[in-house]
Amino acid sequence: VSDRFRQRPAPSPEALTARPDYDDFVPADLPQQWFYDEWTARRAECPVSYSPNHGGFYLLTRYEDVFDVLTDTETFTSTESAGIPAQPYVSIPEDVDPPDHRKYRKIINPPLSPQSVVKHESWIRQQAVELLEPLVGLREFDLVKDFAGPLPRSVAMKLIGLPDSDLPKVSEWTETLTYKPRDNEEAQQAGADLFAYLAEVVQDRSKGAFGEDLISLIVQSEVNGEPLAPEEMMSFIALLLFGGLHTTTHAIAATLVWLAQHPGDRDRLRQDPSLYPSAIEEAIRYTSPSSHLGRTATKDTVIGGCPIPAGSRVMASVGAASFDPEKFESPQELVLDRSPNPHAGFGLGPHRCAGSHLAKLVLRVALEEFLARFTDFEVVDLSGLRYAGAEVRGLTTVPLIITKQA
Amino acid sequence: MMTITVRISDRCAGHGQCFIHCPEVFEPDGEGYATLSPSAWQGDYEQAVRTAVAACPERAIEIEG
Numbered sequence: 001v002s003d004r005f006r007q008r009p010a011p012s013p014e015a016l017t018a019r020p021d022y023d024d025f026v027p028a029d030l031p032q033q034w035f036y037d038e039w040t041a042r043r044a045e046c047p048v049s050y051s052p053n054h055g056g057f058y059l060l061t062r063y064e065d066v067f068d069v070l071t072d073t074e075t076f077t078s079t080e081s082a083g084i085p086a087q088p089y090v091s092i093p094e095d096v097d098p099p100d101h102r103k104y105r106k107i108i109n110p111p112l113s114p115q116s117v118v119k120h121e122s123w124i125r126q127q128a129v130e131l132l133e134p135l136v137g138l139r140e141f142d143l144v145k146d147f148a149g150p151l152p153r154s155v156a157m158k159l160i161g162l163p164d165s166d167l168p169k170v171s172e173w174t175e176t177l178t179y180k181p182r183d184n185e186e187a188q189q190a191g192a193d194l195f196a197y198l199a200e201v202v203q204d205r206s207k208g209a210f211g212e213d214l215i216s217l218i219v220q221s222e223v224n225g226e227p228l229a230p231e232e233m234m235s236f237i238a239l240l241l242f243g244g245l246h247t248t249t250h251a252i253a254a255t256l257v258w259l260a261q262h263p264g265d266r267d268r269l270r271q272d273p274s275l276y277p278s279a280i281e282e283a284i285r286y287t288s289p290s291s292h293l294g295r296t297a298t299k300d301t302v303i304g305g306c307p308i309p310a311g312s313r314v315m316a317s318v319g320a321a322s323f324d325p326e327k328f329e330s331p332q333e334l335v336l337d338r339s340p341n342p343h344a345g346f347g348l349g350p351h352r353c354a355g356s357h358l359a360k361l362v363l364r365v366a367l368e369e370f371l372a373r374f375t376d377f378e379v380v381d382l383s384g385l386r387y388a389g390a391e392v393r394g395l396t397t398v399p400l401i402i403t404k405q406a
Numbered sequence: 407m408m409t410i411t412v413r414i415s416d417r418c419a420g421h422g423q424c425f426i427h428c429p430e431v432f433e434p435d436g437e438g439y440a441t442l443s444p445s446a447w448q449g450d451y452e453q454a455v456r457t458a459v460a461a462c463p464e465r466a467i468e469i470e471g
Contacts, residue, residue: 071417071464106437113438114422277426340461342423348463352419357438 023053029386032254035291036332039320048306054085057294057313058303063328063344065304066321069295069314070349073097076295076314078351083391084294084315085182088191092228092235098350100223104236105354107221108214111159114357124155124362128369136373136405140380143398147370148252152362156244159358160237161213162201170197174245179388179396194241198234206230214240240355242392248359250289250394252366257398258286258334259371260379265336270371279336280360283367285343286334291319291393293347318344319393376404410452410471414440417466427461428454440466 042049043061050058060066069076078101081087082094090096093104110116128151135141157167176190202219210216218233228236259266269275297312308314321344323331328343346353353359379385380399388396412431420439424432431451435441459467 109420109437109439113420113436114425114434115438281423281426340423340427340457342461342463342465344463346421346463348419350419352421352464356420357422 023051029388031383031385032387035319035387036323039317039323043320043324048304048308051315055313057084057315058306058308059315059317060303061317061320061324062304063321063324063326066316066318066344067348069303069316070293070318070344070347070351073350075298075301077298078295080296080313082294082351084292084313086294088182089195089231089235091239092232094239094351101350103223105350107217107223108240108354111212111214111217112354112358117358117361120155120159120358121361121365124151125365125369127151127154128365132369132373138402140399140401143256143400144249144253144395145397148249148256148366148398151252151366152248152359153245155358155362156241156248156355159214160240160244161205161211161215166197170194170241171245173197174241178242178246178390178392181390194238195234198237199230201237202230202233243353243355244358246389246392246394247289248362250392251283251287251359251363253395253398254287254289255283255334255363255367256370256377256400257379257382257385257395259367260377260400261382262334263376265334266371266375268336269367273368275336276364276368278339278341279367280364281341281343281345282334282336282338283363284345284360285322285328285338285341287394288319288322288343288345289392289394290345290347290353291389291391292317293351318347321348371406373406374402374404375406377402408452408471410455410469412442412455413468414442415466415468417464418462419464419466421463423461423463424458424467427458431455432458432467 039061042059047062048058048060048065050056060069077097078095079097082091093101096104131147131150135146153167153171154164157164162170173190173194176187177194180187201215205215206219210220215237218228218236221228269279293316295314295316297308297310297314299310301308303314322328325331346356378401380401385395385398387393418440420437422434422438424440425434428451430449431443431454432440433443455469459469
């Protein structure tokens with residue numbers, strides 16, 4: 001962390017009002033400590049704050065407030081878009097409220113349940129090994145570009161049901177939409193290209209030749225007795241891509257950055273694999289790749305003592321919630337055996353991340369196979385690490401030096 | 407032996423932390439939401455169940471006793 005951010009004085013009320021309007025899109029390219037400090041300051045002095053950006057929204061930074069909003073779907077609807085700024089289309093099923101929301105989730109929940117995803121462990125492990133073996137013997141490589149990025153992407157493409165040969169373009173479009181502001185011309189073009197591609201995918205797959213992949217399930221499914229409209233199918237698949245291609249990357253990368261700095265934790269994980277279940281939950285909390293969820297108040301209400309008029313947009317920062325010291329002791333520490341750990345890393349409420357069990361499996365396999373090959377490793381420029389993105393945020397490059405092979 | 411009553415509310419969103427803390431009592435249904443294991447519970451799982459209650463992000467597990 002650069003000195004510039006370390007030396008910032010504790011905020012006074014005057015400083016807080018002088019704070020730039022909060023927006024997960026701006027500031028971009030900051031160290032994660034900037035967000036910790038920002039959340040801490042707001043939680044202490046103004047836990048429910050207002051930002052005029054993107055049409056205006058209330059930002060929630062306390063765990064209890066985030067919990068209350070995300071678990072009360074009658075008062076806080078997703079139907080005005082779960083994104084801030086709003087997506088230019090209805091995102092299926094994140095922009096759908098219960099009870100209809102569950103009808104869409106029924107399509108993809110069974111293949112993503114804990115007992116279903118474990119069946120994929122051996123080939124996922126094989127993918128991890130194939131990515132890591134060429135790195136053995138190198139003194140330096142890029143943790144994200146060479147390992148943490150490619151592994152979850154190829155796993156997600158296979159389960160979603162898209163050929164690996166399409167990965168470069170799909171990855172480029174979704175990266176642009178994840179890391180660039182949405183009103184950016186480049187992002188608009190990427191969105192148009194992605195949906196043109198998905199229109200073809202839906203048309204082709206609807207002809208038959210169904211597999212066990214998620215797209216095959218989606219094109220064959222019915223909600224309320226009707227097949228999904230092609231636009232719904234495209235939107236559904238787009239959400240699987242946004243959720244599947246980049247989030248787990250950030251969890252793997254930021255966890256290994258922590259482990260690079262904490263040799264004792266590396267040793268504990270190697271010597272005591274029974275730590276993995278708690279360590280994986282904690283890694284999700286500590287890395288929080290998904291930073292916020294948007295909701296809209298359906299009536300005049302109150303959050304944390306702050307009056308919220310009907311129609312207000314609300315940004316529930318699940319990132320800030322999982323770092324609330326009222327709920328998590330030493331939140332800025334990754335504690336391998338933290339328990340209990342009711343983190344908000346996969347969201348809270350009925351919209352809980354559908355791929356959470358797959359993400360945890362991929363993260364575990366990635367850590368096990370990485371630690372089996374590399375005993376000691378260091379981040380080349382720890383203070384130079386920068387987070388990119390908004391709703392999905394994380395490290396896009398981490399040059400790593402291997403100081404001791406296993 | 408002490409008896410506690412365990413109930414899973416419809417707040418369950420399928421995080422699955424209860425399966426990890428106490429797989430003898432909690433198991434996933436076909437969609438991954440929590441159900442109570444149908445087998446007779448033999449043994450003392452009270453502490454593990456209480457940990458599952460505290461770990462559930464949705465506060466969906468209710469116990470009495």
